[in-house]
Amino acid sequence: MADTKDPTGSSKAKWLVVAVPYLWSAIFFLAPFFIIVKISLSQTAIAMPPYMPQFKDLATAWDAVRQFSLDNYVFLTEDPLYIAAYLSSLRIALISTLLLLAVGYPIAYGMARAPKGVRNVLVMLVILPFWTSFLIRVYAWIGILKPEGLLTMLLQALHIFGPDQQLKIFNTETAVFIGIVYSYLPFMVLPLYAALEKMDHTLLEAAADLGCPPLQAFWKITFPLSLPGVVAGCFLCFIPIVGEFVIPDLLGGSGTLMIGKTLWAEFFNNRDWPVSSAVAVVLLIILVVPIVIFQNQQKKL
Amino acid sequence: MNKAVGPIKRKFAPWDDPAGVPFIRFENVTKRFGDFVAVDNLTLDIYEREFFSLLGPSGCGKTTLMRMLAGFENPTEGRILLDGKDLAGIPPYKRPVNMMFQSYALFPHMTVEANIAFGLKQDGMESDQINTRVAEMLRLVKLEKFAKRKPHQLSGGQRQRVALARSVAKRPKVLLLDEPLGALDKKLREETQFELMDLQIELGMTFLIVTHDQEEAMTVSDRIAVMNHGVIAQIGTPAEIYELPATRYVADFIGDINLIEGKVSAVSGTQLSLTSEGIGGVIDAEAAEGGDATVGLDACFAIRPEKVRISREAPPAGSHNVLEGEVWDIGYLGDISVYRVKLANGTIVKATVANMTRIVERPITWEDKVYLTWPRDAGIILTK
Ligand SMILES: Nc1ncnc2c1ncn2[C@@H]1O[C@H](COP(=O)(O)OP(=O)(O)OP(=O)(O)O)[C@@H](O)[C@H]1O
Numbered sequence: 001m002a003d004t005k006d007p008t009g010s011s012k013a014k015w016l017v018v019a020v021p022y023l024w025s026a027i028f029f030l031a032p033f034f035i036i037v038k039i040s041l042s043q044t045a046i047a048m049p050p051y052m053p054q055f056k057d058l059a060t061a062w063d064a065v066r067q068f069s070l071d072n073y074v075f076l077t078e079d080p081l082y083i084a085a086y087l088s089s090l091r092i093a094l095i096s097t098l099l100l101l102a103v104g105y106p107i108a109y110g111m112a113r114a115p116k117g118v119r120n121v122l123v124m125l126v127i128l129p130f131w132t133s134f135l136i137r138v139y140a141w142i143g144i145l146k147p148e149g150l151l152t153m154l155l156q157a158l159h160i161f162g163p164d165q166q167l168k169i170f171n172t173e174t175a176v177f178i179g180i181v182y183s184y185l186p187f188m189v190l191p192l193y194a195a196l197e198k199m200d201h202t203l204l205e206a207a208a209d210l211g212c213p214p215l216q217a218f219w220k221i222t223f224p225l226s227l228p229g230v231v232a233g234c235f236l237c238f239i240p241i242v243g244e245f246v247i248p249d250l251l252g253g254s255g256t257l258m259i260g261k262t263l264w265a266e267f268f269n270n271r272d273w274p275v276s277s278a279v280a281v282v283l284l285i286i287l288v289v290p291i292v293i294f295q296n297q298q299k300k301l
Numbered sequence: 302m303n304k305a306v307g308p309i310k311r312k313f314a315p316w317d318d319p320a321g322v323p324f325i326r327f328e329n330v331t332k333r334f335g336d337f338v339a340v341d342n343l344t345l346d347i348y349e350r351e352f353f354s355l356l357g358p359s360g361c362g363k364t365t366l367m368r369m370l371a372g373f374e375n376p377t378e379g380r381i382l383l384d385g386k387d388l389a390g391i392p393p394y395k396r397p398v399n400m401m402f403q404s405y406a407l408f409p410h411m412t413v414e415a416n417i418a419f420g421l422k423q424d425g426m427e428s429d430q431i432n433t434r435v436a437e438m439l440r441l442v443k444l445e446k447f448a449k450r451k452p453h454q455l456s457g458g459q460r461q462r463v464a465l466a467r468s469v470a471k472r473p474k475v476l477l478l479d480e481p482l483g484a485l486d487k488k489l490r491e492e493t494q495f496e497l498m499d500l501q502i503e504l505g506m507t508f509l510i511v512t513h514d515q516e517e518a519m520t521v522s523d524r525i526a527v528m529n530h531g532v533i534a535q536i537g538t539p540a541e542i543y544e545l546p547a548t549r550y551v552a553d554f555i556g557d558i559n560l561i562e563g564k565v566s567a568v569s570g571t572q573l574s575l576t577s578e579g580i581g582g583v584i585d586a587e588a589a590e591g592g593d594a595t596v597g598l599d600a601c602f603a604i605r606p607e608k609v610r611i612s613r614e615a616p617p618a619g620s621h622n623v624l625e626g627e628v629w630d631i632g633y634l635g636d637i638s639v640y641r642v643k644l645a646n647g648t649i650v651k652a653t654v655a656n657m658t659r660i661v662e663r664p665i666t667w668e669d670k671v672y673l674t675w676p677r678d679a680g681i682i683l684t685k
């Protein structure tokens with residue numbers, strides 16, 4: 001009897017294990033997402049919350065649904081500001097991701113090649129910045145990058161800059177790139193490190209044995225084998241950077257156009273919840289569609 | 302030493318030629334990892350076109366020796382010469398040596414084909430020539446149908462064959478094979494052995510091969526080196542190693558052997574006599590090469606089971622080279638039967654008898670009192 005009971009019990013447990021992440025997504029992602037979609041189909045109103053129609057009870061629900069419209073989405077395509085903000089965000093995210101890859105790869109490679117005992121310490125060091133608040137770290141960059149900041153002082157002390165010369169990167173995109181690369185580096189380094197660390201070193205010996213010098217071996221063996229880490233790191237960085245708000249707001253000044261800032265302005269300055277919801281939904285679609293296509297491609301390989 | 306028993310595969314013995322120049326030369330090579338000595342002041346000459354095997358227990362330094370020749374480890378002391386040139390400072394990718402790794406080290410992101418072609422592309426070979434060569438290699442290892450697969454889609458034995466094909470593909474001057482056939486079934490292994498031998502003759506490569514399969518070493522090698530703890534215990538042709546082991550260690554390591562302990566009781570030239578409590582007689586035999594021959598020395602008589610005759614009839618009283626005992630166990634192995642005979646002092650001596658007929662009942666059975674005899678010179682007395 002016990003024999004027949006056990007498998008059903010374990011299959012129930014298996015279902016539960018599978019169900020947990022779905023349930024989690026349903027409660028904490030799908031439900032809020034539908035609320036946002038609903039708001040994005042509504043109109044602004046002077047009310048609390050500041051949009052209509054509102055669902056009061058089941059009897060009037062159908063009337064409310066009939067008032068939904070795509071006006072907000074149409075509005076987004078009509079105002080060039082939004083399109084410019086989306087494009088600018090994608091561009092900044094793309095450049096930042098490439099910079100992160102260029103900075104993160106050598107770090108991850110060095111970590112993976114370090115003696116075994118040292119590796120865990122290095123991983124700790126990469127994670128260490130998380131122990132202080134993200135905001136404080138970004139504020140610290142203001143102190144470093146501003147015209148009369150630490151970096152200017154250093155350059156002056158080293159006589160690279162004259163006494164009146166000042167660094168002019170604060171409140172520019174350059175400062176945003178610096179802030180982003182600094183803040184997101186662990187997200188790039190850790191997946192790269194994981195991929196590089198599990199690579200078998202004898203593969204490089206085999207390549208050398210077959211006549212391949214080290215640099216070529218890197219491009220023919222190491223890099224292709226680290227691709228899963230490269231892809232993971234790039235997604236982990238690219239996606240949140242597109243929607244990044246704090247860093248461009250604090251370091252980029254008014255000159256930096258990013259969709260996160262636009263969204264914030266719609267929501268808090270204009271109190272236009274429906275339009276800001278539409279902005280958020282479009283952002284999500286812009287990010288999700290390429291990921292899904294990419295994943296399908298990966299499966300086919 | 303030129304006591305090779307009978308002609309082996311073909312006449313090839315540059316090591317006996319005083320004018321012979323070794324192709325590969327390990328000169329007093331020592332390799333230390335920290336204070337662990339993996340290879341200890343080892344000197345070894347390998348000749349061009351030789352099929353040379355390294356045998357030895359796990360951890361005795363076989364792979365380390367190969368890795369030094371391939372350039373992945375530097376000798377702590379001593380030097381390695383290839384074709385007269387010191388290899389020190391030459392990186393692995395510039396050495397005319399290819400190695401098949403014990404762990405295969407196949408490139409997981411490349412197909413079987415691409416793995417085999419890797420070294421050829423590296424040499425800048427024309428693509429149609431590469432294709433021909435790859436096809437030839439796939440045929441050699443019987444993997445024609447698997448050309449487009451990735452390593453993770455192959456069985457262990459198939460992977461091993463890809464590794465072999467990849468290392469052979471470049472037709473290097475020296476091919477280092479670290480346990481190349483260990484994961485193959487017996488039939489495939491034997492076929493591949495013979496193909497390797499053909500290839501070696503055809504292409505004139507020098508092979509250095511590590512194996513744990515003694516039969517394989519015997520079959521393919523011109524010479525065998527038996528290693529122990531980073532030193533070479535003996536070098537010789539398969540027949541020399543098998544028939545004329547120099548030390549107890551080699552005798553015991555290669556094949557099955559009976560070792561009967563005793564003391565040297567008489568010396569006459571290279572002939573020694575050995576006596577021992579409880580074996581009931583005197584054993585006369587030739588001394589092993591390089592051994593001490595002093596009366597009273599501890600020694601042991603070594604004889605292969607297949608050279609021991611077992612009989613219930615007592616030989617004439619007082620004859621030498623007779624052991625007396627009781628059948629302790631009989632093992633039937635199909636082609637042969639193994640008799641384990643217990644001597645009066647408790648030593649077990651094995652004797653194998655070829656099963657020439659199909660009778661199941663044997664004339665000798667458990668607990669029979671039997672006499673073990675052997676032809677003159679069938680055994681050897683080891684003092685080391
Ligand atoms: N990189 C290294 N660092 C420290 N010790 C090592 C290293 N490489 C090998 N050794 C040691 O050197 C000794 C010889 O190793 P080697 O790999 O040559 O053995 P082997 O004869 O090939 O054994 P097997 O038959 O098991 O493959 C072993 O005791 C091993 O632990």
Ligand SMILES: [Mg+2]
Pocket residue numbers: 363364365403479
């Ligand atoms: Mg080994």
